[in-house]
Amino acid sequence: MRLANRIALILGAGVAFATPVAFASAASPSEHARAAAALADIKIAITTIMAAENGTTSGPADYVQAAQSAINALVGSKDPAFDPHVPNPGDATGSMGQVNALLDQTATPPYVPALHGVQINELAAVAYLQEAVKARGLNAFQTASSSALENLEVAEGRTSQYDVLGGMLGAIANTTLAVPDGAPTADGCAAPKAVGYGIHHGWLVWHAVKPGALSIPATGTASVKKENGMLVLYTAAAPMVQHHCATHAAAAAVVRPVAYTPPVKRPTLLIEAAAHTAASAALYTAAQAASGKAVFATNCASCHGANLQGVAAPAIAGTEFLKTATSNKYTVSILNTIVTQNMPLNNPGSLKPAEYASVMAYLLASNCYPAGKTPFPTSPGANFGTAIVGVQAHPAGTPDKLGVCPVN
Ligand code: HEC
Incomplete structure (x- = not known):
């Protein structure tokens, strides 16, 4: 499955320096404390799984409990996946709760792309650990838990070997997350x-x-x-x-340190719907989308389905995907990070930059974004400002009944 050394570079020449943000009146835990807690929980999950994998004498009850303890450390006690009936049940927030809190702000400090990577790797790890909990037999457990470990190692990061913003460790080492x-x-x-x-x-x-x-x-x-x-x-x-x-x-x-800003007050439903009607920015060329269709068929369709409606993996175009995108507040930058860093899930980072750009163009076209004259950029760290992934106010083309715009 995913190899830690495939972690994509998110920094590059095109890296954007966020506008400095004033101190917030910080009654909540500092960003440093949140990041340290998120990292500690990832480490707990890793050591718990490794101990279960190495314990030759341990029976099914032990390794199932280990997988559940690891899930608890990641999700926190408020999540439906949490189960208090195991040793070391974990805490209220969990690693993912801390990461979400760090991302839940209006500013975009430089650690944001790294934490999006952490987030998606933690999600994948939890999914594998849930398989591990249900595993019948040691082999099935080890297959699922090894995949979870690979995701967790990417989420943890190895700053010495990988890009400066690799995982939690990289983000902590190189940004204000380091500052107590x-x-x-x-x-x-x-x-x-x-x-x-x-x-x-x-x-x-x-x-x-x-x-x-x-x-x-x-x-x-x-x-x-x-x-x-x-x-x-x-x-x-x-x-x-x-x-x-x-x-x-x-x-x-x-220059001022970026401070943790408490979550913005949620707007009313009406305003929120309007806010998530994506601006119809022309972010790719029609030629890119056409070549992206072939890239998708070779590298993505096996899991996401020939019509992007999801088979083994979730839908990535149309009404169902746009619901996910809206509730996760996906921007084009986030989508680009997910695709270039984590996809194809069985071989992340394996496509050429131009192939990633064209498959992104195909995704935008399938989600009814208009084509333009500027190609989709090949930099994995490219900044698309606030371009939101959502329902197009004026769709380019006629969506089918699943909300997908056909691409020729
Ligand atoms: C081996 C199966 C597999 C392949 C191949 C694959 N994906 Fe995925 N993809 C997944 C799974 C599983 C998820 C959900 C992961 C999660 O939720 O953590 C996902 C998630 C995504 C998402 C985010 C969807 C969401 O709802 O958040 C996008 C976008 C995506 N994939 C695009 C691609 C593209 C583009 C390719 C080809 C370059 C690709 N995937 C190849 C399995 C795959």
């Missing part, structure tokens, strides 16, 4: 003058400590220098951010 509540911060574009964290537009550039003050963490630190009598740990994101500092010197004047 109340810790001193400074402009990440400037050289460190005192102990603390150097931040620029939500990215962590450096962490300055007194020599001997802490053992240097193995992950997340790309280089260590002695400056001003301090040890300065530079992140993997530092070179990219420093380049941005040099070219946007003026923008650096307004």
Whole structure:
């Protein structure tokens, strides 16, 4: 199944620097605390499953309980998948609850794409663990739990080996998620003058400590220098951010750490329906959609169905998909992250950038988005602003009875 080393690069030349956001009056847990809790729960799930897989003497009752404990750690006690009747039942929020809370804000700090990746990998892990709970026999258990482990390893991330924003670890190592509540911060574009964290537009550039003050963490630190009598740990994101500092010197004047913003008040149903009527931005060319149809047939149709209506996997076009997209608040950026990072589910990252772009064009066309003159970009981290995936106000073409627009 999914290989951890296939994790897609989400950073690139086209990475967007989010507008800095003012401090919120933070009565809720800090983003650092939420991220640490989310990571801790992923680790608990991994060690619980591994212990069950390695325990040669353990019988069905033990490994089924282990899979359920892992589910609990991920989903939290308010989720229907939670079951309190196992040892170490977990807590109220669970890893996914913490990740959702971090994503549930109006700002888009740089960790957002990484956390979308974490989210979808956790969802897939829970689905496999639910299979593991139902498994009859050790073999079936191991097949399901190994797949869950692969998803969880991607969700956990390996900053030393993979892209700087790989999984929870990568996001924590390179963004404001690293900064404990109340810790001193400074402009990440400037050289460190005192102990603390150097931040620029939500990215962590450096962490300055007194020599001997802490053992240097193995992950997340790309280089260590002695400056001003301090040890300065530079992140993997530092070179990219420093380049941005040099070219946007003026923008650096307004750097503030991105603070957790409480969820926005839910609008009324009427306004919400209007807000989710997608703007008909022309995001791809007709030629791309046509070649994307062939890419889809080869790489996606086996699971999602020839007409995109879902077979082994959910529908990804039409009324049913747009309901999911609306309730999950999918933007084109999120959809692009899901497809380029996680699909095809049995071999993520295996398509060429141009193939991913054309299959995205095919998905947009099938969801009745209009074609235009600008091709869909090949960068997995491309930013589509606030383009929402939803029902088109003026569909391009006539949707069939399932709400899918045919593509020729
Ligand atoms: C081996 C089966 C498989 C293949 C092949 C596959 N997918 Fe998926 N896909 C899934 C499953 C299962 C899910 C649901 C995962 C989840 O909910 O965590 C999914 C989810 C998605 C979603 C999100 C749907 C939603 O409701 O959130 C999109 C979009 C998607 N796939 C697109 C693609 C594209 C494009 C391809 C081909 C490049 C592809 N998939 C290939 C199994 C597959």
